[in-house]
Amino acid sequence: MLRRHFARSYASSSLSSYCLSASKNHKCHPIKKHILTSSYETGHNAFFNSNTRNLSVCVVGSGPAGFYTAKQLLGKECQSIFGNEPVNITIIERLPTPYGLVRYGVAPDHPEVKNVQNDFDQVASDPRVQFIGNVSLGKDVRLKELQELFDVVVLSYGAESERTLGIKGEDLQGVESAREFVAWYNGLPSHTKEHTAEKFKNLVQSSKNAVIIGQGNVALDVARILARPVSTLKPYDVTSQAMHVLENFNSNLKHILVVGRRGPVQIAATTKELRELIKLNCLYADPTQIQDEYLDEISKEQLHKEGRVKQRLIQLLQTAVVKPSLPDNTKLVELVFFRSPVEFLPKKDDPSRIGSIKFEITKLEKDPNGDLEPKAVGTGIFEEIECDLVFKSIGYKSVNVDPEIPFDLKKGVVVNEHGRVVNPQTKHSIGGVYVCGWLKRGPSGVILSNIYDAEETVESITNDFSSGALSRSKNDAHTKLVSKLQEKNISYVNFGQYKKLEQFEVNEGQKMGKIREKVLHVPEMLNICFK
Numbered sequence: 001m002l003r004r005h006f007a008r009s010y011a012s013s014s015l016s017s018y019c020l021s022a023s024k025n026h027k028c029h030p031i032k033k034h035i036l037t038s039s040y041e042t043g044h045n046a047f048f049n050s051n052t053r054n055l056s057v058c059v060v061g062s063g064p065a066g067f068y069t070a071k072q073l074l075g076k077e078c079q080s081i082f083g084n085e086p087v088n089i090t091i092i093e094r095l096p097t098p099y100g101l102v103r104y105g106v107a108p109d110h111p112e113v114k115n116v117q118n119d120f121d122q123v124a125s126d127p128r129v130q131f132i133g134n135v136s137l138g139k140d141v142r143l144k145e146l147q148e149l150f151d152v153v154v155l156s157y158g159a160e161s162e163r164t165l166g167i168k169g170e171d172l173q174g175v176e177s178a179r180e181f182v183a184w185y186n187g188l189p190s191h192t193k194e195h196t197a198e199k200f201k202n203l204v205q206s207s208k209n210a211v212i213i214g215q216g217n218v219a220l221d222v223a224r225i226l227a228r229p230v231s232t233l234k235p236y237d238v239t240s241q242a243m244h245v246l247e248n249f250n251s252n253l254k255h256i257l258v259v260g261r262r263g264p265v266q267i268a269a270t271t272k273e274l275r276e277l278i279k280l281n282c283l284y285a286d287p288t289q290i291q292d293e294y295l296d297e298i299s300k301e302q303l304h305k306e307g308r309v310k311q312r313l314i315q316l317l318q319t320a321v322v323k324p325s326l327p328d329n330t331k332l333v334e335l336v337f338f339r340s341p342v343e344f345l346p347k348k349d350d351p352s353r354i355g356s357i358k359f360e361i362t363k364l365e366k367d368p369n370g371d372l373e374p375k376a377v378g379t380g381i382f383e384e385i386e387c388d389l390v391f392k393s394i395g396y397k398s399v400n401v402d403p404e405i406p407f408d409l410k411k412g413v414v415v416n417e418h419g420r421v422v423n424p425q426t427k428h429s430i431g432g433v434y435v436c437g438w439l440k441r442g443p444s445g446v447i448l449s450n451i452y453d454a455e456e457t458v459e460s461i462t463n464d465f466s467s468g469a470l471s472r473s474k475n476d477a478h479t480k481l482v483s484k485l486q487e488k489n490i491s492y493v494n495f496g497q498y499k500k501l502e503q504f505e506v507n508e509g510q511k512m513g514k515i516r517e518k519v520l521h522v523p524e525m526l527n528i529c530f531k
């Protein structure tokens with residue numbers, strides 16, 4: 001019941017063009033301009049009532065999952081459940097900046113996707129919400145402390161690590177993670193130190209052939225950022241540090257292979273992202289891997305079952321069978337299927353550096369129950385592909401930031417049932433703690449997916465409230481948290497202070513003819529916030 005209502009209210013809300021990358025069944029509306037008049041501008045929220053017995057909620061992590069959870073808790077449907085006294089929400093965030101991967105993951109040349117920030121700003125400017133940036137769960141504050149202060153804690157701190165292949169040679173120089181590269185060109189403070197810039201400069205400069213392992217949308221983002229003429233990136237918010245490297249040192253790079261362990265029908269990337277590479281006139285795939293007559297029986301059956309969206313994707317891919325005559329300064333991006341990496345091999349003249357990858361050629365095997373997608377199995381036939389640079393793009397991974405959190409290390413998620421964090425043995429709720437987003441379901445799904453995920457978590461919260469399992473028992477939660485942080489000498493940033501940083505970045509960007517110029521280091525960010 002609750003879920004249906006949320007779905008309706010979102011369909012009619014002013015969600016921005018992130019919908020472009022999401023389900024086609026969802027109606028998108030133009031972005032409503034709104035004026036941020038809230039007291040966050042002063043940093044003091046006069047309406048934030050910390051003295052009454054409101055349900056106090058702490059959301060940990062300010063990416064899409066955290067913001068959509070907050071948005072739904074503030075919604076009418078929830079208010080009718082919580083009663084007259086509104087919910088008060090404190091969002092804590094490790095960085096001085098909100099928005100998670102919308103700021104530090106979404107490709108800079110997809111600025112329309114980042115417009116979803118307008119929706120999040122509306123949430124942050126609600127009088128019932130307080131943002132506290134530069135505060136890390138696990139480091140500055142413990143889960144136990146939050147549980148003592150707040151009625152509800154929602155963990156939504158995303159996935160800040162990555163999966164590894166666990167094969168020989170993974171530590172060779174030049175075997176890099178796509179996550180790290182993305183974080184670097186997007187200006188994530190932990191990834192913008194001089195040595196990271198120097199590393200990518202040296203690698204890009206000395207590379208002719210790059211291989212990306214994995215064929216998801218992150219792999220295509222990385223391929224596109226490397227392949228497109230650098231001059232076309234200038235208006236976007238690629239950091240100046242990364243632009244300098246791409247502009248001056250990537251002219252040797254000619255060929256980018258994007259390698260998948262399964263076939264074209266199982267490709268994880270979506271039509272929109274493939275179309276972009278086709279439009280850049282740089283995508284190629286061997287006809288014997290993607291033309292209808294070469295598809296294996298399992299793929300043909302899957303294609304038939306999955307219907308039009310997948311069929312269109314394959315038709316689109318099939319337009320890439322003619323090797324493009326590359327426009328100036330564009331690099332060839334080639335999709336290669338049915339190859340699973342088994343070992344990274346060093347260069348003959350430099351044993352510390354990647355020289356080639358040994359792949360096992362694979363074929364598909366059907367799931368015996370027919371429930372899951374077919375998986376790749378080895379054929380015992382191997383192939384070596386020479387390269388100077390590798391980006392592993394096989395998925396992100398969440399980490400456990402506090403020993404009190406029940407964490408499934410194998411799946412890389414917080415142990416939960418419908419968003420309710422539970423003891424792994426007893427399956428009983430650990431009391432007032434919930435989880436949402438990539439931390440809850442694993443590192444997949446677009447921004448929009450987090451709306452549905454938040455719906456489920458919020459439904460668990462409201463059900464627990466209605467059943468009496470949750471109650472309003474904690475007073476002055478936000479004020480007490482702030483006092484705690486002050487006692488610990490932790491400099492935190494409120495939303496108004498973050499907005500000063502945003503304005504600074506936009507102004508700096510304007511001077512350079514780009515959307516914004518991100519500030520790269522936390523101390524500098526804090527100086528601007530506290531000016």
Ligand code: FAD
Nearest residue numbers: 061063064065094100101105136137157158437438446447
């Ligand atoms: P996140 O967005 O990662 O947010 C987690 C937040 O928690 C972060 O702000 C982080 O700083 C904070 N945090 C971490 N640790 C702590 C801590 N200890 N204490 C406090 N806070 C903490 N989807 C699209 O629809 N379109 C796209 O174009 C698109 N591009 C993408 C590009 C990349 C490279 C990636 C990786 C994903 C992309 N996605 C895209 C998917 C989308 O970004 C995710 O679905 C979404 O960001 C997941 O939301 P989340 O809130 O779970 O995690």
Ligand code: NAP
Nearest residue numbers: 021214215216217218219261262268393394395444445446
């Ligand atoms: P992903 O979509 O899950 O893709 C991961 C890729 O890695 C798949 O091709 C997978 O192959 C491969 N892989 C995994 N383990 C492997 C192994 N051991 N060996 C070889 N290959 C392996 O993950 P992602 O690209 O990181 O994206 C994460 C989420 O963010 C996705 O939901 C994505 O759609 C979203 N996102 C969206 C956009 C956008 O909308 N523009 C941009 C970026 C990211 P298999 O399929 O065989 O497992």
